[in-house]
Amino acid sequence: MLKYQQVAAEIEQYINQHDLKQGNKLPVLEQLMSQYAVSKSTITKALELLERKGVIFQLRGSGIFVRRHNRPGYMSLFSTQGFKSNLGDRVLTSDVLDVSVTKPDVTVAQNLGIDVTDDVYRVERVRFVDGEVFCYEESYYVKAIVPYLNREIVADSIFDYVQGALGVTIGFSDMYMQVGRLTETEAGYLGLQTDDPTLRIETIFHLSNGKPFDYSRITYHYEHSQFVVQANGPYM
Amino acid sequence: MLKYQQVAAEIEQYINQHDLKQGNKLPVLEQLMSQYAVSKSTITKALELLERKGVIFQLRGSGIFVRRHNRPGYMSLFSTQGFKSNLGDRVLTSDVLDVSVTKPDVTVAQNLGIDVTDDVYRVERVRFVDGEVFCYEESYYVKAIVPYLNREIVADSIFDYVQGALGVTIGFSDMYMQVGRLTETEAGYLGLQTDDPTLRIETIFHLSNGKPFDYSRITYHYEHSQFVVQANGPYM
Numbered sequence: 013m014l015k016y017q018q019v020a021a022e023i024e025q026y027i028n029q030h031d032l033k034q035g036n037k038l039p040v041l042e043q044l045m046s047q048y049a050v051s052k053s054t055i056t057k058a059l060e061l062l063e064r065k066g067v068i069f070q071l072r073g074s075g076i077f078v079r080r081h082n083r084p085g086y087m088s089l090f091s092t093q094g095f096k097s098n099l100g101d102r103v104l105t106s107d108v109l110d111v112s113v114t115k116p117d118v119t120v121a122q123n124l125g126i127d128v129t130d131d132v133y134r135v136e137r138v139r140f141v142d143g144e145v146f147c148y149e150e151s152y153y154v155k156a157i158v159p160y161l162n163r164e165i166v167a168d169s170i171f172d173y174v175q176g177a178l179g180v181t182i183g184f185s186d187m188y189m190q191v192g193r194l195t196e197t198e199a200g201y202l203g204l205q206t207d208d209p210t211l212r213i214e215t216i217f218h219l220s221n222g223k224p225f226d227y228s229r230i231t232y233h234y235e236h237s238q239f240v241v242q243a244n245g246p247y248m
Numbered sequence: 249m250l251k252y253q254q255v256a257a258e259i260e261q262y263i264n265q266h267d268l269k270q271g272n273k274l275p276v277l278e279q280l281m282s283q284y285a286v287s288k289s290t291i292t293k294a295l296e297l298l299e300r301k302g303v304i305f306q307l308r309g310s311g312i313f314v315r316r317h318n319r320p321g322y323m324s325l326f327s328t329q330g331f332k333s334n335l336g337d338r339v340l341t342s343d344v345l346d347v348s349v350t351k352p353d354v355t356v357a358q359n360l361g362i363d364v365t366d367d368v369y370r371v372e373r374v375r376f377v378d379g380e381v382f383c384y385e386e387s388y389y390v391k392a393i394v395p396y397l398n399r400e401i402v403a404d405s406i407f408d409y410v411q412g413a414l415g416v417t418i419g420f421s422d423m424y425m426q427v428g429r430l431t432e433t434e435a436g437y438l439g440l441q442t443d444d445p446t447l448r449i450e451t452i453f454h455l456s457n458g459k460p461f462d463y464s465r466i467t468y469h470y471e472h473s474q475f476v477v478q479a480n481g482p483y484m
Binding site: 211237 | 270271296300302305307310313315317319322325326419420421422423424425426427428429444445446447454456457458468470473474475476477478479480
């Protein structure tokens with residue numbers, strides 16, 4: 013974790029521990045610099061990160077303010093995308109159905125920008141939040157980038173492993189969302205009926221150099237999933 | 249529009265007009281500065297905005313690259329939130345069902361952080377994209393901030409009016425998403441059946457000073473709406 017990320021995490025922790033509310037004012041830049049003993053550029057980057065994450069908002073000339081949504085039970089749409097550590101108090105567990113090396117079909121290969129003859133890891137999981145079935149997930153990892161996965165890693169957080177053990181830097185992701193109806197197989201995994209409503213999200217995760225390394229398809233249990241997105245302006 | 253926003257818009261236009269692909273390299277910072285005849289701080293802010301919007305990604309030490317998703321027919325989740333100008337080639341029209349001044353119920357008042365005795369504008373619209381029914385929308389605007397609305401404004405873009413004519417600066421928004429089933433009334437508006445699947449998004453829009461001014465509830469036609477979200481790392 014870089015210094016500015018660490019400072020950002022500490023500020024976020026402070027906000028949560030003191031249960032600060034939206035609109036509460038944080039100390040001015042100079043005070044934060046001395047409090048965390050960091051340079052102006054580090055604190056600025058930390059604040060930018062927190063702004064992007066929806067933890068604070070900055071009003072030029074007025075100061076730095078806490079930003080917090082007030083609906084318990086809504087999970088951040090971004091934090092559910094493979095980031096165990098970001099689910100807060102809630103416990104995420106997985107039933108691992110498959111971890112295997114295989115060849116991608118045309119759709120998977122296209123989404124990963126690889127050839128159908130290249131190897132991928134296929135991971136299939138049913139995921140639970142606080143013991144309640146949350147989603148059914150099928151993911152494909154480019155083996156040239158993620159050379160090894162096993163059931164133990166997959167039962168936990170794949171991204172923690174990829175970033176930690178492999179030292180890979182995750183950059184950005186494109187998420188494609190659609191509402192539809194469950195197939196019989198999906199309904200079976202989620203404990204719902206065929207044709208029940210569902211939110212499907214396909215995500216392509218890229219390394220910081222822009223290379224796709226993970227393509228996942230998640231089918232959510234519509235009664236056990238609700239999401240919050242904290243969007244930032246200005247819009248143009 | 250501020251200078252850096254204008255430069256960002258020009259760079260985005262350049263990318264679109266030249267149909268640049270993801271991974272295409274843009275000129276280095278110094279060249280962009282001289283090309284757009286702006287300072288380093290202006291170009292840096294323009295690039296940050298484009299990065300946040302998912303138009304570019306920057307790789308320290310390597311350069312500035314185009315970021316583009318490749319799925320036609322997917323609309324940006326953020327650009328559909330009241331931003332007519334951002335729908336690209338697609339034509340957004342509205343059937344205005346109601347524009348009236350009223351008192352908010354408890355839920356609306358809570359979401360807007362106002363009292364039930366305060367005035368709000370209530371706007372009810374069915375919205376169409378390229379002539380196809382897209383969503384049913386109910387919105388509430390704090391009258392103390394948006395003192396006047398009429399059918400003409402509401403048939404067009406309320407946000408363009410609010411930002412242009414009223415000079416109000418829109419800051420950030422909290423979006424709450426949930427999949428459910430259509431009520432009979434909603435199904436009527438959308439031309440679907442009662443109990444058909446739907447994505448519902450409630451959004452609270454804030455001014456840049458953090459004050460909520462618009463609370464909207466949108467019910468999407470599940471067959472006519474698919475969204476893309478371009479998320480940014482790094483994740484912590």
